Amino acid sequence: MLRWNGCGVCDVMAVGTEVRRVPSLDIVPPDTNCVDAVSNEHNRTGHRAPQASGPGLGNPDSTKSPAFCIRHRPPQWIGAPYALRFRTQLGSAGQTMTPTASLHHRLVCLAGAMARSVAGQGDRSPAVVLAAVSGGADSTFLLRMLHQALQDTACTVHVCHVDHGYRQDSAADAASVKSLAARLNLPFHGLELPDADRTPVRNRQARWREGRYRLLAETARRLAAPGQTAVIATGHHAGDQVETLLMNLIRGTHLSGLRGMEEWSTLAAPCRPIRQADVEVLLWRPLLAWTPDDIRSCLKAWNERWEEDRSNLDESHLRNRVRHRLVPQLAALRTDTVGFLANQMELWRPDIQALEQIHADNLAQSELSLPQPDVPRANQSVIIRLSALRDAPPWQQRGMLAQAATRLHRNRQISAARLNELCRQLKTADRSCGPRPWFGDLCWSVWHRPPARVFDLPVVKDLISLHKRGTMPFPVNAPRLPPGWRHAPIPLAGTELRLPGWTLSAIRYERPPSVSKMRADPYPWHVYLDLASLEAHGNSIRLEPAMPQLRLQPVGMHAGQKQIRHILRDDRIHVSLRADWPVVYTEGGDPVWVCGLRQAAAYAVREPGRPVLRLRWCPCP
Known part of the structure; x- marks a missing residue:
């Protein structure tokens, strides 16, 4: 602020969030001994304001005498010039600030603010x-x-x-x-x-x-x-x-x-x-x-x-x-x-930032981290516990969703109408769905009761994912076949197959452990198969993506068969994960194992002591 007092003195003040010690400035006639307005901090850091020359606007090309000069007054504690605000007042001596002088001082302060802002x-x-x-x-x-x-x-x-x-x-x-x-x-x-x-x-x-x-x-x-x-x-x-x-x-x-x-x-x-x-x-x-x-x-x-x-x-x-x-x-x-x-x-800005910090803290408490080594998560998806979102009041729901959208799209402004519409749809979302378009290239998906044992997740009822179009809504830590994967033969003699983030090992056991011991292992990503039943269909098996229409009779199902797509649906695998889900087939195309979920009864180990083939998925760096 430029403020005249009765002695022709102009105080330069600035409104900001930081307090610095800078000098006040005197406006004096041109014939007075003048010096540049340089603060103590400028002298210490080597930064200085531009010369007060020219016809009141610091024009280095002008040959006219300056309309005024600037000299130091004792330093005072005033606000740092991050957001400069200036106004003029009429002094008691009847002096007025001309527009030229006002703009000149604003230029001086702007130059000093630039130097301090960079150095700060x-x-x-x-x-x-x-x-x-x-x-x-x-x-x-x-x-x-x-x-x-x-x-x-x-x-x-x-x-x-x-x-x-x-x-x-x-x-x-x-x-x-x-x-x-x-x-x-x-x-x-x-x-x-x-x-x-x-x-x-x-x-x-x-x-x-x-x-x-x-x-x-x-x-x-x-x-x-x-x-x-x-x-x-x-x-x-x-x-x-x-x-x-x-x-x-x-x-x-x-x-x-x-x-x-x-x-x-x-x-x-x-x-x-x-x-x-x-x-x-x-x-x-x-x-x-x-x-x-x-x-x-x-x-x-x-x-x-x-x-x-x-x-x-x-x-x-x-x-x-x-x-x-x-x-x-x-x-x-x-x-x-x-x-x-x-x-x-x-x-408004500090008040809005304080409210946004509250929403960011609520989002952090409700967010679920799903690490997947081979999938970059940064700025791709935000996964939230749906129950925490539903239990919050409407203003907090909108704030949490806005924070998630800002994280995915920092340069996009989201309207309150889109936030209200998504909150309304999430109230009635009682089953898995998505991806569904939201705005821009953002989509949303809901996962109803995800199988915690399969994906090593905390037990939660429902999840919602805000994600970009074309990315995984729920990048869970599970084996997935890369795009364009056709098939890979797995010799029954044993081998090791490497995929991004996971390794599938096939080991042949002539003397396997007992049937009760094989069934007692709770790890879902391994299976024991009867070797004689597999050899009846060839010398190898194949790893391919899920073929939804093919059928198998899972272990524990006494009659009839079940399509692979129904197995994935009944085990609550999200639709975005089904296309690349790994399935083991015989050479003739008969499903043997829907990995992590169901094993075909025709290839299960029934009698102890018979040779077996163990398939096991293991994470790898």
Whole structure:
């Protein structure tokens, strides 16, 4: 906050979550002995604010005398400038703050805040800051401020422009950004969006955004050394915050859609590069407290040109309709609509984060971990005890489901209507079902009374899985045949067959243990077979996926036969696991053993002392 007192003194204050010791600043006439406004911490760390030169806006190219100068006052404890808020008051001496002076001080404080924010990352302090510059006003202003704020720090500023190739004059934007980078003596990187990301889709802007951030992350990782941190800086401002808020409200957002963007964050999973490296990439938005009008005012005072993207006038996109129709109507009701709503989002954020932490804790208590060594679980599925979800009040149900969806899709906002609809369907889900589509590429599945003995699970009644399309809803630790598996012969003389995560061993026993001892072993993934009965059908057996229509008479069934699909259903194997379930057949195709579940009575050991073949599945790394 810029506040005049009766002596012509302006106190620079900032609202944030951290308290730092920084000096107050005096506004004095130009003929007074002036020094730069540099805080004690700046002197200690080597970071300093930009020079207070030029006609009140820090323009290094101007030859006019400054409208004012800045000098130190004794340091005071004030808030750290993470979210800067400024206003002016009339002093008792009748002095007023001119717009030029106000913007100048905001630039000084923004430059200092940038330097402190980068240095305040501690062990994660970046070595490379990659400025994403499109050539528009916001990114041009961002680059100018980064150049001034970080020129005396250990960070190296690089300029990156991504050409989407959807406009014929897009090459002019790249040339303009390259010229600006050369004028500031900064390295420039020109990138083009791959053809795969240019494919016309329903939401092409989301596809472009994911492809753009993926290219930026790959470039940032390439510039930083292993073990270092790289930062992608973007020009998102208060206007973008307000537009995102209004768009989320129009779509019917959950509570998480009200907090907006944060200054520091990590990249969402779809935007990360395919090849991970030993370089952490952070996303930095240092201009969230600045309105578009203030940004353009500074650029005009600097005589800095920028490019206008004509696609921003295309009202077929919701964001452009909100920007050109809704925001002006709100501004007619309240002139400072953008700044006011952006400030409200700053006030809401800690309350929303505290509530989200409660939901995250509830989700952690209700979540069930199903480790599967050969299946990557990260960002693929979230499995919850359905009883814990049903017993919670509705607001907690929505919060837990929203937390699970956020874990799977960090860059997608989920609507309250979708959450309510899923809660309603889960109330009546009394049998196994799924996968069923939810929204985007997310699906949900319910597993009714999973067989705990077969999968070594805790005894639970029902499970629900939120998962991505095409992935396993319940990646249980059980043998599964790889995709495209045909068959594998298993010689009756004995062998060992390796699959991902599991090994099937076949051992021939001429002198087997007693029948009672063979039946006493509770491990479900082994079986003893009568060797003479198998040799009557050939010298080997085969391992193949389950053939649902084939029949066998299980041990314990006195009459009739049962189809394999009914065995899988009656033993409560989820439908997503049935297609790849391993089954042992004779050479003639007669089912011998539905692995882990049922053994054919025709090949069971009946008489003691006869040779047997033992089949046993064992987990392997």
